[in-house]
Amino acid sequence: xxxxxxxxxxxxTGDPDHHTRVPRYVRGHTGEILAAIGHWTVPDxxxxxxxxxxxxxxxxxxFSAADLWGSGDHTVTVDLWESYLDRP
Amino acid sequence: MTGHDEQSAAVRARRLxxxxxxxxxxxxxxxxxxxxxxxTTASPVNGAQMAARxxxxxxxxxxxxxxxxxxxxEFGFGSLSYRLRVVANAENAxxxxxxTLCSCYPVSLLGPSPGWYKSFAYRSRTVREPxxxxxxxxxxxxxxxxxSVWDSTSEARYMVLPVRPAGTEGLTADExxxxxxxxxxxxxxxx
Numbered sequence: 001x002x003x004x005x006x007x008x009x010x011x012x013t014g015d016p017d018h019h020t021r022v023p024r025y026v027r028g029h030t031g032e033i034l035a036a037i038g039h040w041t042v043p044d045x046x047x048x049x050x051x052x053x054x055x056x057x058x059x060x061x062x063f064s065a066a067d068l069w070g071s072g073d074h075t076v077t078v079d080l081w082e083s084y085l086d087r088p
Numbered sequence: 089m090t091g092h093d094e095q096s097a098a099v100r101a102r103r104l105x106x107x108x109x110x111x112x113x114x115x116x117x118x119x120x121x122x123x124x125x126x127x128t129t130a131s132p133v134n135g136a137q138m139a140a141r142x143x144x145x146x147x148x149x150x151x152x153x154x155x156x157x158x159x160x161x162e163f164g165f166g167s168l169s170y171r172l173r174v175v176a177n178a179e180n181a182x183x184x185x186x187x188t189l190c191s192c193y194p195v196s197l198l199g200p201s202p203g204w205y206k207s208f209a210y211r212s213r214t215v216r217e218p219x220x221x222x223x224x225x226x227x228x229x230x231x232x233x234x235x236s237v238w239d240s241t242s243e244a245r246y247m248v249l250p251v252r253p254a255g256t257e258g259l260t261a262d263e264x265x266x267x268x269x270x271x272x273x274x275x276x277x278x279x
Contacts, residue, residue: 021241023188025215038171040243058242060173069216074235076215079242 003059003085007033010088011061011080019047022084026076030088031063034077042081056082126195135197135247136268138163138174140261143252152249165196168245172197175238176249177275182233183248184222184275186214187240194245198273205274215239225276248275 003009013028021043038058045053058081065072108114138159142149152159156172172194175183187193188211193201204210213221218235222228229235238246250272256264271277 021189023239023241025188037173037244038242058244060244062236065216072217072219073231074218074237076237076239078239079244081242 002057003033003036003082005033005035008088009033009059009061009085012084012086016044018044020044020084022080023078025068026061026063026078026080029063029068031061031067031078034060034062037079040081042083054083058082059085061085127200130196131199132197132268132270132273133265134163134165135194135270135273136265137261138197138247139249139268139273140264142174142249143256143264144261149249156247160197168194168196170194171242171244172247173238173244174247174249175236177251179251180233181236182222182229182275183236183238183246184214184218185238185240185246185248186211188212188215189239189241192240192245194247197247198270202270222276225271227277247273250277250279253279 008030009032010030011022011026011028015024015027036057037060039055040058042054042056058079060077061080062075062077065074065076068076105114105116105119108119109116138152141162142152142159148159148162151162152174153176156174157166157168159174160166160168160172177183185193187205191201191206191211193205195201210221215237218237219229222235240246250268252264253267256267259267267279269277269279272279
């Protein structure tokens with residue numbers, strides 16, 4: 001999965017037992033890809049000490065406050081690894 | 089933060105250091121050398137110099153925004169341990185940085201992070217009601233200014249490029265640098 005700027009993505013809702021970098025407040029929400037910002041080890045894997053941690057593209061994903069919170073006119077941009085995201 | 093909390097943070101940090109030493113991953117001397125090296129060079133003056141140069145040098149401005157690490161390299165920070173992303177304010181657009189999960193921060197360019205940056209209040213409220221949070225810093229933005237919040241959840245670190253204040257055309261690079269504050273580079277002040 002390679003995501004272009006402008007693509008709509010939905011953040012996975014899972015609540016893993018282990019470390020993750022998906023803030024709870026964006027889970028299940030739909031945002032827009034701003035840019036691919038790097039290709040790094042997935043923290044969920046490295047924090048568990050997995051022998052072969054995945055390396056993935058990480059994206060800056062922009063959400064609207066109105067969608068996240070039901071109010072507000074700002075945006076919030078969160079950096080999310082590819083496996084945190086689905087196409088809606 | 090109370091004195092008790094500060095003490096327990098120091099005690100916890102020391103316990104972590106002792107675990108690293110016991111595991112053979114570092115020595116006391118190596119940890120001291122790293123911290124000394126970091127804190128003798130890490131200062132918001134670094135970020136301020138980069139901002140001032142971006143105000144006066146259009147090609148550096150473009151470089152800094154498109155590839156923050158390449159911009160930092162021109163100031164001697166060629167081996168940052170993170171991807172630097174610089175986001176630029178404009179007349180009707182304001183950026184503010186937060187790390188909701190912990191306290192990620194470009195320490196080498198902004199110096200040690202302020203206590204409030206690590207507080208639960210700043211971390212939880214900035215993504216939810218940034219306009220109110222900024223007002224509490226004394227930054228009252230008109231409703232026409234669009235606020236973008238950047239939550240540092242990855243290996244990238246963010247820095248804000250403030251808008252160059254009006255009436256500063258005649259200033260030298262050093263004088264421009266002196267205008268830029270740490271809070272301006274985080275986004276909790278205008279400059």
